[in-house]
Amino acid sequence: MFHSVLRPGFRRIILVIFGCCLSICGTLLSAQTPAPPSPPQDAPAKPDSTTAPLPTPATGQNEEVSSQETPTTFKVRVNLVLVRVVVRDSQGKVVSNLKKEDFQLYDNRRLQSISSFSIETPETRTASAVASTTTAQDSSSSADAAGGKAVVLPQRFVSMVFDDVHLSMSDAVFVRDSATRFFGALVASDRVSLNTTSGQLTQDFTDDHEKLSKALLGILPRPVTGQGFHDCPDVGYYQADLIVNKSDVQALAVATEDALQCAFNGDTRMMAAAQSLAQAAADRAVSQGDNETQYAYRHLEDVVRRLANMPGQRVLVLVSPGFLSTTLQLEASNMVDRAVRSNIVINTIDARGLYPPDVGGDIADPPHDTFRTAGYKTTYRVAAQLAQEDVLAQLADGTGGNFYHNRNDVDEAMREAGAAPGISYLLGFSPQNLKIDGRFHALKVTLTSKEKYGIQARHGYFAPKTVADPAEATKQEMQEALFSQEEIRDLPVELQTQFFKKDEAQARLAVLTHFDLKSIHFQKVQGRNNDQLTILTGIFDENGNFVTGLSKIVDMKLLDTTYTRLSRSGFTVKTSFDVRPGTYLVRLVVRDAVGAQMAARNGAVVIPF
Numbered sequence: 001m002f003h004s005v006l007r008p009g010f011r012r013i014i015l016v017i018f019g020c021c022l023s024i025c026g027t028l029l030s031a032q033t034p035a036p037p038s039p040p041q042d043a044p045a046k047p048d049s050t051t052a053p054l055p056t057p058a059t060g061q062n063e064e065v066s067s068q069e070t071p072t073t074f075k076v077r078v079n080l081v082l083v084r085v086v087v088r089d090s091q092g093k094v095v096s097n098l099k100k101e102d103f104q105l106y107d108n109r110r111l112q113s114i115s116s117f118s119i120e121t122p123e124t125r126t127a128s129a130v131a132s133t134t135t136a137q138d139s140s141s142s143a144d145a146a147g148g149k150a151v152v153l154p155q156r157f158v159s160m161v162f163d164d165v166h167l168s169m170s171d172a173v174f175v176r177d178s179a180t181r182f183f184g185a186l187v188a189s190d191r192v193s194l195n196t197t198s199g200q201l202t203q204d205f206t207d208d209h210e211k212l213s214k215a216l217l218g219i220l221p222r223p224v225t226g227q228g229f230h231d232c233p234d235v236g237y238y239q240a241d242l243i244v245n246k247s248d249v250q251a252l253a254v255a256t257e258d259a260l261q262c263a264f265n266g267d268t269r270m271m272a273a274a275q276s277l278a279q280a281a282a283d284r285a286v287s288q289g290d291n292e293t294q295y296a297y298r299h300l301e302d303v304v305r306r307l308a309n310m311p312g313q314r315v316l317v318l319v320s321p322g323f324l325s326t327t328l329q330l331e332a333s334n335m336v337d338r339a340v341r342s343n344i345v346i347n348t349i350d351a352r353g354l355y356p357p358d359v360g361g362d363i364a365d366p367p368h369d370t371f372r373t374a375g376y377k378t379t380y381r382v383a384a385q386l387a388q389e390d391v392l393a394q395l396a397d398g399t400g401g402n403f404y405h406n407r408n409d410v411d412e413a414m415r416e417a418g419a420a421p422g423i424s425y426l427l428g429f430s431p432q433n434l435k436i437d438g439r440f441h442a443l444k445v446t447l448t449s450k451e452k453y454g455i456q457a458r459h460g461y462f463a464p465k466t467v468a469d470p471a472e473a474t475k476q477e478m479q480e481a482l483f484s485q486e487e488i489r490d491l492p493v494e495l496q497t498q499f500f501k502k503d504e505a506q507a508r509l510a511v512l513t514h515f516d517l518k519s520i521h522f523q524k525v526q527g528r529n530n531d532q533l534t535i536l537t538g539i540f541d542e543n544g545n546f547v548t549g550l551s552k553i554v555d556m557k558l559l560d561t562t563y564t565r566l567s568r569s570g571f572t573v574k575t576s577f578d579v580r581p582g583t584y585l586v587r588l589v590v591r592d593a594v595g596a597q598m599a600a601r602n603g604a605v606v607i608p609f
Helices: 122-129 169-185 209-216 237-244 249-264 268-308 329-341 374-387 389-398 410-418 470-482 560-569
Strands: 003-006 048-051 065-067 081-088 103-107 110-112 116-120 156-162 190-196 202-206 313-320 344-350 424-429 440-447 454-456 460-462 493-501 507-515 523-525 528-541 546-558 571-579 582-592 598-607
Touching (some): 156 268, 169 410, 190 209, 190 268, 202 209, 237 249, 249 268, 249 374, 268 329, 313 389, 329 389, 493 598, 507 528, 528 571
Parallel strands (some): 313 344
Antiparallel strands (some): 003 493, 048 571, 103 110, 190 202, 440 460, 507 571, 523 528, 528 546, 582 598
């Protein structure tokens, strides 16, 4: 018995498909090809595809429909640029009564025409995420198949990253407790992962709050370098940076005085030796500090890379006491570029909360300063604590996120940073005369009113690059659609799914793509109506993990009689996959060659065990 699932109207679920492996696993037939034998239980899913009811292919050069295994060359096309905006008043509350005419959007300081505008709330996001599964054959639904549980598709992916490389024990306990309360603000369409900059804790995306709370217990300070050991002289990272990278004479003199006291008992005749000792200590401190910072960056990059592959809105929340970048400013800049390219918003939270300047150092590990240098060292410690915030502010500001600091309600900061805002506005515009040069375009959103509202929005996007290889151009064009966030409706495409259970362990899932031929552009060549469609289909599990996918090309050279007939009825392309029972998200992206138009649809199906 077949069960059919109508496509849901929820937001774009973006699939991460296998680059440009464009291949056809079946011949276009007028009827469905019989299903192959069921694979063993442990065998990987093997997709196959058929097309119906297109005309039966003829042999030779006069066939009306054919399959190809080579990539198609498309014209470069720039999709709609989407900018999600959150507006807050001076009290931090979300402003809810704005309209399209209240916004102005600038691309490289040039005012743009806002062509699309919508308002989103947690209710509308959840409603659009619930899969509709009523069939034409019966009234069964995914809720029935899942034992009364409605299918809610994941739309927002939040990576919580705790900087355990730089966290103190008191900070770790503080943020663990705050994060537990944050989970209560999540909705059914949210998925959360937990990670640390040491790489020693990884909880993949899930909506299981119990699993997330258990993973939080693993957040502990894990410094790369040893703590509690005082060198002679004791030179901190901030002071060492002044000495090594900025040639600060005073900072070196302070370190030299410390070395004179701790190594030579204040004997001024050993001043040269003390200075050499101070310089060596500064070199070690800079090397250790840079290594620790680079270590944190590397694991943060891994989280960004993983988050970039998730099919929905992407938010990274970095919880950290901050750290010094010294000469590693390029690392933070590259991180911002990667996040912007992947449409990731980075919100940062100062794990220290509301804190006074720590003039006396860590009470559990007090400094060993002499009376001659104590004042200078206190100045360096306070300056270092303030400078640690800079990198957090840079990551948030560069990606359109927020930096939460100087506040004790870290749990509320986590809710604002990780949970969906009460109301957000989605603005869209099409860049005019955009050069295909890969350059960064700065975006700015303002309000026409004079109220002093805070605006959170992405800060820019990258133009497509000029690609000499047509096959590579095709790949990049399709990937641009796959990594976007909204449904695209340039082409009249409808998505439907069916499944047939072979046994308790295997099922055949069919994805049906129905086209309305009247709205597809054809090119007349030698008396035939020509166009070429590239169809990408991807299957994800309920947490957004890619399961399997298939890419196919449909070449059409239709006679006028065939074109007239299909213009009345449309035609359907069928793609099938062997999967295990479970809840799946379906992502469909279609691209045509002649009109350079694109469509993207989302669906869901529950195959009961």
